Amino acid sequence: MTVKRLSLWLAFCLAAALALQPLAAMAIEDGYSSTYTYNYDYWGDVRESPDAYRVDQVLYSQTLGLETPMRSPQSLFAQGNDLYVVDSGNNRILEIHREGNDYSLTRIIDHADGAEPATFNTPRDVAVDEEGNIYVADLNNHRVLMMDKDLQFIRSYEKPNDSTFDQALNFLPNKINVDSSGRVFVLATNVNKGLIKYEADGTFTGYIGANKVTYDLWDYIWKSFFTTKEQRAQQESFVPTEYENIYIDEGGFIYATNTVFSEYDLLYDVAKPIRRLNSIGNDILIKNDRYPPIGDLEWVEQSQNDGPSKFKDITVLDNDIYVAFDRTRGRVFGYDPQGIMLWAFGTKGNYEGAFQGAISIEHMGHDLYCLDENECSITVFTPTEYGNLIYQANDEYLKGDYDKSADTWRELLTMNANYNLAFIGIGRSLVRQEHYEEAMHYFEMAHDRENYGRAYRYYRKIAIERNIGWVVAVIVLLLAVPFAIGRARKMKEEVKHYERTGLLS
Amino acid sequence: MSVLGFSAERASSDGRRAWWKHYGETLRYATHVIFRPFDGFWDLVHEKRGSLAAAHTFLFLFLLTYVLRLMCTNFQFISAPIQYINIYERAASLLLPFLVLCLANWALSTLFDGKGRFQDIYMAMCYALVPYILIQLPLILLSHVISYDEASYYQVLQSVSIVWSLFLAFVGLMQVHDYTPGKTIIFVFATVFGALVILFLVLVFFSLLSDAFGFFVSLYREIVFRLY
Numbered sequence: 163m164t165v166k167r168l169s170l171w172l173a174f175c176l177a178a179a180l181a182l183q184p185l186a187a188m189a190i191e192d193g194y195s196s197t198y199t200y201n202y203d204y205w206g207d208v209r210e211s212p213d214a215y216r217v218d219q220v221l222y223s224q225t226l227g228l229e230t231p232m233r234s235p236q237s238l239f240a241q242g243n244d245l246y247v248v249d250s251g252n253n254r255i256l257e258i259h260r261e262g263n264d265y266s267l268t269r270i271i272d273h274a275d276g277a278e279p280a281t282f283n284t285p286r287d288v289a290v291d292e293e294g295n296i297y298v299a300d301l302n303n304h305r306v307l308m309m310d311k312d313l314q315f316i317r318s319y320e321k322p323n324d325s326t327f328d329q330a331l332n333f334l335p336n337k338i339n340v341d342s343s344g345r346v347f348v349l350a351t352n353v354n355k356g357l358i359k360y361e362a363d364g365t366f367t368g369y370i371g372a373n374k375v376t377y378d379l380w381d382y383i384w385k386s387f388f389t390t391k392e393q394r395a396q397q398e399s400f401v402p403t404e405y406e407n408i409y410i411d412e413g414g415f416i417y418a419t420n421t422v423f424s425e426y427d428l429l430y431d432v433a434k435p436i437r438r439l440n441s442i443g444n445d446i447l448i449k450n451d452r453y454p455p456i457g458d459l460e461w462v463e464q465s466q467n468d469g470p471s472k473f474k475d476i477t478v479l480d481n482d483i484y485v486a487f488d489r490t491r492g493r494v495f496g497y498d499p500q501g502i503m504l505w506a507f508g509t510k511g512n513y514e515g516a517f518q519g520a521i522s523i524e525h526m527g528h529d530l531y532c533l534d535e536n537e538c539s540i541t542v543f544t545p546t547e548y549g550n551l552i553y554q555a556n557d558e559y560l561k562g563d564y565d566k567s568a569d570t571w572r573e574l575l576t577m578n579a580n581y582n583l584a585f586i587g588i589g590r591s592l593v594r595q596e597h598y599e600e601a602m603h604y605f606e607m608a609h610d611r612e613n614y615g616r617a618y619r620y621y622r623k624i625a626i627e628r629n630i631g632w633v634v635a636v637i638v639l640l641l642a643v644p645f646a647i648g649r650a651r652k653m654k655e656e657v658k659h660y661e662r663t664g665l666l667s
Numbered sequence: 668m669s670v671l672g673f674s675a676e677r678a679s680s681d682g683r684r685a686w687w688k689h690y691g692e693t694l695r696y697a698t699h700v701i702f703r704p705f706d707g708f709w710d711l712v713h714e715k716r717g718s719l720a721a722a723h724t725f726l727f728l729f730l731l732t733y734v735l736r737l738m739c740t741n742f743q744f745i746s747a748p749i750q751y752i753n754i755y756e757r758a759a760s761l762l763l764p765f766l767v768l769c770l771a772n773w774a775l776s777t778l779f780d781g782k783g784r785f786q787d788i789y790m791a792m793c794y795a796l797v798p799y800i801l802i803q804l805p806l807i808l809l810s811h812v813i814s815y816d817e818a819s820y821y822q823v824l825q826s827v828s829i830v831w832s833l834f835l836a837f838v839g840l841m842q843v844h845d846y847t848p849g850k851t852i853i854f855v856f857a858t859v860f861g862a863l864v865i866l867f868l869v870l871v872f873f874s875l876l877s878d879a880f881g882f883f884v885s886l887y888r889e890i891v892f893r894l895y
Contacts, residue, residue, distance in 0.1 A: 205748050611743045615815025618743075622814070 198515065199507040201580070204452060204609040206459045209580040214496070214505040214549035215530060217515045218263065221540040226258065226267045232538040237287045237337070237475075238524040238531055244268070245524065245531060246288045246296075247540065253282045255298065260526065265542075271296065274307050276315035282307075291340045299335040299348065306335050306348055308364075319346060322358060322366035339410045347408060347416065354404050356443060357416065371405075371418065371443035407522075411478040415440060419473035419486060428456050428470050435473055436486060436497075449501040452609075457488050457495050457506070471495070475522045477530075481557055485523060487532060492517030494532065494543075502583060504552055512537060528553060548577050555587060564591045582608040593617050598624070693718035697725065697797045704835050708842035711794060712787045719786065722793035726765070729796040730758040732803045741810040744821055764862070765792070771861030772840065776854060781844035791839035795832055802828035 199213045223231035233251025240246070245265070247256040254272035258265050273280040283302035290296050294311035306319040321333035337349035344362030347370075356372035409417045416439040423433030431454040438447040453459055457471025471488040473495075478484045482499040493508035509516045519536030528550070530543040545553065551574045558567035568591030571584035578584075589604035590613065598621035605614035626633060660666060696716050700707035711717040734754045737747045769792055773785040783791070806824055813821060841851045 204746075606742060609742060609746065611815045615743055618814045619816070622812075 198509065199505055201503055201505055202453065202459055203580060204582065206453060211505060211578050212548040213507065213546050214552065215507060215543040216546055218542040218544040220514055221265055221542065223538060234535050235533055235538055236521060236535065238522045238533045239288045239290060240524040240526050240531065241290045246290065248285050248288050250284055250286060253285060255285060255288050271313060274309040274315040275313055277307055277318065279303065287337045289338050289340045291344060292342060297338055297340055297346060299338045301334055301336065304333040306338055306346060317364050319360050319364055324366055337407050339408050341410050341414050349405055349408055357408065371416065371439040406473065407475045409476050409478055412480060417476050417478055417484060419476050421472040425470055436476060447501065448499060451502045455497045455501050474520055477523050477525045479525055479528065481553065485530060487520050487523035489520045492520050494530065498556060515541065559587060564594055567591065586610050586613060589613055690718060690720050693721040694724065697794055700794045701797050701835060704838040705842065708791055708839045711791060712783065712843050717790050717794060719790060722790040725793040725796050728800045730762060732800050733761055734758055736803055736807055739807050743815045744810050744818060767862045767865050768858055771865055772858040775857050775861050776844050783843035787843050791843045792836060795835035795839050798831040798835065799828045
């Protein structure tokens with residue numbers, strides 16, 4: 163009887179497990195593994211998180227209706243509702259227009275009327291200014307072309323005729339960007355003095371933001387005292403490295419990425435793979451997190467498929483959140499203006515949402531466009547509810563709407579209980595509402611020492627004021643009791659002395 | 668019989684009381700040592716003013732303080748990943764180097780006319796830990812009272828405790844062995860080197876031991892395999 167019942171029970175369990183299995187599988191089968199999106203906690207450990215972005219669609223040559231498929235596309239540029247793709251292998255630039263969620267090819271730009279030569283030779287980058295003028299970094303024609311929106315040639319930026327530029331070298335413009343006043347910034351191969359800067363009228367006015375030369379004391383001693391002149395000539399000299407890519411944000415600051423560094427320098431924030439350059443070329447990126455913005459915090463070792471994150475491109479959203487695109491593991495990292503990682507997602511592979519050859523990233527509003535040079539595809543990412551909540555809370559906080567922002571963070575915590583920024587946001591709002599003890603709890607959850615200390619000082623002040631009677635009583639007791647004991651002892655001795663000798667001491 | 672038993676009992680209870688009294692005195696002697704180290708360490712060893720029991724107590728308290736400091740200090744001042752900490756491992760990682768350094772110092776100083784026996788060195792080193800205990804234990808409480816802005820007080824006291832203890836260890840070695848300061852400095856470095864040599868020998872010994880053990884295990888397996 164009991165055995166039968168037991169076996170029946172087992173059979174039921176088995177049946178239930180089998181019935182539920184498709185459900186469990188369904189949760190994973192939408193193509194997103196539970197580790198696709200993640201963040202790092204205070205200890206630098208990976209914490210899985212809900213997806214902040216999901217693939218909306220992937221644009222291929224076919225879906226765009228191209229006769230010749232894209233070959234090794236190198237760069238993206240977004241302006242308004244237009245997306246420009248530099249199809250480097252075919253010497254052309256594709257202009258794609260966005261209408262709602264539909265993307266259609268508007269035109270193919272493959273020449274500039276009136277330029278000599280008119281066609282491009284391995285274009286590497288494109289930029290469009292506010293008037294619609296198009297700039298093309300025409301690598302193998304050694305020029306940056308400027309044309310108006312009807313493709314009429316205006317001007318070309320050539321090799322700087324200046325003693326600071328080694329005239330024996332070819333001018334190889336690789337990445338370009340234009341700021342709001344029409345100044346052109348060029349990142350050229352073989353130039354390590356920083357970005358080449360041209361004024362709006364096309365005159366060369368120097369370099370900005372050179373990488374600082376780095377060498378350590380040991381290198382210096384070795385090279386100065388232990389090598390012969392011939393050896394020294396053969397060795398590479400201490401030269402600054404070149405930037406990988408640049409982006410100009412709304413405020414005119416240049417965001418630059420750097421992929422040449424040693425792993426050791428990264429962890430101690432010497433390498434600075436992401437920089438924000440001001441007009442005199444100093445790095446002013448804010449880093450208020452425990453870890454600098456370097457992408458992944460742990461990796462196996464430097465090899466072709468592993469090693470530190472290498473940011474191929476960077477884009478800055480309108481709310482000053484910057485997003486960098488990592489080639490090593492095909493990942494996208496989002497950081498807030500304080501340098502705190504908001505989310506990281508992506509992986510290597512050849513399915514939707516994975517990348518083989520991450521090369522360029524752009525944004526329209528909050529949507530992200532990721533270009534893969536090997537797959538020749540543009541992946542369109544749109545934020546999920548979770549991702550939108552992060553932006554909303556940030557925006558509300560920047561607007562000064564602290565309490566509303568705290569409510570948004572609370573909503574976010576129901577989706578991801580490991581989100582430090584949410585704890586800090588709620589804590590800040592609680593401090594404003596003078597709920598210090600509760601705020602301390604939230605700051606402790608996020609390991610935020612400074613804010614905790616601030617909340618604690620208020621808490622301590624109130625606690626002391628409330629219990630001032632006790633505090634004074636304890637202090638008085640601590641002083642008075644030993645004093646009284648000492649007095650009593652002395653009197654006892656005097657009495658003894660009197661009894662023994664009959665004299666008052 | 669009963670009278671004898673009674674008196675014996677009383678004698679032993681007297682002895683116990685005397686032991687506790689001596690223990691208490693040797694504990695209290697630490698305050699003399701830490702404030703007047705030159706005098707204190709000399710008398711500690713040569714005038715028998717210290718006891719091994721007190722030394723063990725200080726060493727135990729030192730390990731306890733170290734662990735408590737990691738576990739109980741407010742997170743504003745120490746960020747120890749509590750979820751990963753094994754307190755026995757942490758304590759052992761402090762105790763073993765301590766003992767190995769004492770051993771290395773004894774081994775070397777015996778060769779170079781140091782006066783101290785191992786027991787003396789151990790006792791002096793344990794007494795040198797007292798400032799660390801006396802400062803760090805209250806600091807744990809203090810960390811819950813002060814805020815992050817006041818961290819400099821905390822840090823100063825922390826460094827004071829360490830510098831004081833190191834200074835005492837130095838003076839202790841000097842007095843125990845009756846060395847000059849210069850000779851003591853040389854021996855501090857020699858001791859560290861000696862400790863490394865001991866570590867190396869221990870590692871070699873254990874790897875050889877495990878090889879030998881492995882040989883007998885495989886021999887046994889072979890025999891069992893042949894027999895059945």
